[in-house]
Amino acid sequence: xxxxxxxxxxxxxxxxxxxxxxxxxxxxxxxxxxxxxxxxxxxxxxxxxxxxxxxxxxxxxxxxxxxxxxxxxxxxxxxxxxxxxxxxxxxxxxxxxxxxxxxxxxxxxxxxxxxxxxxxxxxxxxxxxxxxxxxxxxxxxxxxxxxxxxxxxxxxxxxxxxxxxxxxxxxxxxxxxxxxxxxxxxxxxxxxxxxxxxxxxxxxxxxxxxxxxxxxxxxxxxxx
Amino acid sequence: xxxxxxxxxxxxxxxxxxxxxxxxxxxxxxxxxxxxxxxxxxxxxxxxxxxxxxxxxxxxxxxxxxxxxxxxxxxxxxxxxxxxxxxxxxxxxxxxxxxxxxxxxxxxxxxxxxxxxxxxxxxxxxxxxxxxxxxxxxxxxxxxxxxxxxxxxxxxxxxxxxxxxxxxxxxxxxxxxxxxxxxxxxxxxxxxxxxxxxxxxxxxxxxxxxxxxxxxxxxxxxxxxxxxxxxxxxxxxxxxxxxxxxxxxxxxxxxxxxxxxxxxxxxxxxxxxxxxxxxxxxxxxxxxxxxxxxxxxx
Numbered sequence: 248x249x250x251x252x253x254x255x256x257x258x259x260x261x262x263x264x265x266x267x268x269x270x271x272x273x274x275x276x277x278x279x280x281x282x283x284x285x286x287x288x289x290x291x292x293x294x295x296x297x298x299x300x301x302x303x304x305x306x307x308x309x310x311x312x313x314x315x316x317x318x319x320x321x322x323x324x325x326x327x328x329x330x331x332x333x334x335x336x337x338x339x340x341x342x343x344x345x346x347x348x349x350x351x352x353x354x355x356x357x358x359x360x361x362x363x364x365x366x367x368x369x370x371x372x373x374x375x376x377x378x379x380x381x382x383x384x385x386x387x388x389x390x391x392x393x394x395x396x397x398x399x400x401x402x403x404x405x406x407x408x409x410x411x412x413x414x415x416x417x418x419x420x421x422x423x424x425x426x427x428x429x430x431x432x433x434x435x436x437x438x439x440x441x442x443x444x445x446x447x448x449x450x451x452x453x454x455x456x457x458x459x460x461x462x463x464x465x466x467x468x469x470x471x
Numbered sequence: 472x473x474x475x476x477x478x479x480x481x482x483x484x485x486x487x488x489x490x491x492x493x494x495x496x497x498x499x500x501x502x503x504x505x506x507x508x509x510x511x512x513x514x515x516x517x518x519x520x521x522x523x524x525x526x527x528x529x530x531x532x533x534x535x536x537x538x539x540x541x542x543x544x545x546x547x548x549x550x551x552x553x554x555x556x557x558x559x560x561x562x563x564x565x566x567x568x569x570x571x572x573x574x575x576x577x578x579x580x581x582x583x584x585x586x587x588x589x590x591x592x593x594x595x596x597x598x599x600x601x602x603x604x605x606x607x608x609x610x611x612x613x614x615x616x617x618x619x620x621x622x623x624x625x626x627x628x629x630x631x632x633x634x635x636x637x638x639x640x641x642x643x644x645x646x647x648x649x650x651x652x653x654x655x656x657x658x659x660x661x662x663x664x665x666x667x668x669x670x671x672x673x674x675x676x677x678x679x680x681x682x683x684x685x686x687x688x689x690x691x692x693x694x695x696x697x698x699x700x701x702x703x704x705x706x707x708x709x710x711x712x713x714x715x716x717x718x719x720x721x722x723x724x725x726x727x728x729x730x731x732x733x734x735x736x737x738x739x740x741x742x743x744x745x746x747x748x749x750x751x752x753x754x755x756x757x758x759x760x761x762x763x764x765x766x767x768x769x
Contacts, residue, residue: 306651312586312587352502357583438710439711447575
């Protein structure tokens, strides 16, 4: 039987799964008011909910609108919870630091934005460089920001070659061991990722999160 | 005026292949607006169209896929939408042999409608309107609103064309195969798409991009069961790979691509062309296959 307080977590979780962006923030506040610690709310309501959103997407029950709404609702709840954590001097353990962007010559940012929001929702710290980002900028930002991962998006067959250039620049600066690289984008395939020597490839934003986690855990990110 | 029903009765109407990959092969710099070449390098654009007509295309699509004002804004060319599209049509027209046709290509904005994105349907309509006007004034025979993923956006583009000209309009959406069947990324099913297109009396419709020829066969079969409107199919030439020289290429060659043409026709496709990675060589091979089958199409 659900207790009074469980209901708060359940409602918040449902709001994220259903992508109710307006309701997620207030529901997170209610959960705090009911006596939950911010971290408990994150671990017991938010993270399982966003994972459920990802599962529904992978099953083919959810499409892009539902996935984005879920990530937005998650963001609204996390804003409330992180403020609460800060004011009590706590901080959320980062799942990892990711520098993300669409490579030079490519202005597409839909997929990249989606991956960025899913990574944020999963607890990663994301430094989003936007679209049409120069090879050097990825590498320099990753070093400055002490990132763990670089995530590269490309939507054109011509620009996907810039993903390879990032790999080459990392190698020439002796950074290849320090930074893991994951790639994605409509024309990018598992095979291509392997050919350019990337550490991981995600076919969808949901997979990208799994790949990022695997890379942080020290494993390979390739799905083969 | 082009009457696609009479052109596809017991016959296959052959479209062209990719233009984007051909433009890059002709030297379009990465990051440069492809439609800008209609003003800067009209000869190179014309040469691509010519090569498709020579390969056997009955119609080519104009170099205007990204010619809507929303997409051109990224290159600060939004005020040139009409002119770039007008020139796109003029170039294709100038190399179009008698008995062949020019289709005005209208691709997606690349942005999302509210609530996922910021766009409204009215804003999209305004972005497609100068494109439709430019293409119509430049002399296209029909329109192809292509690679759509959001039905609302496809309908906004359709409205912009219909308010501009009585020319025929065709529409393709891009579907992927999910665990629950074929859907666009926004969740549009072939059923929902077909219902909307029939309601608007769109002259021909179908699927392009994302899938390779083998992947299109089942989708076209499903669509064929739901409609008697001529069906369009433009598959990708497989998947992009990295060549030994460091350049990207699509891994399905002309011969292998064309191998699926009989199956696609049997599935119900009547208007056939190629999407990403297809070349004049692919179209030539498809044309050869079609001529072998010419007495078997009903």
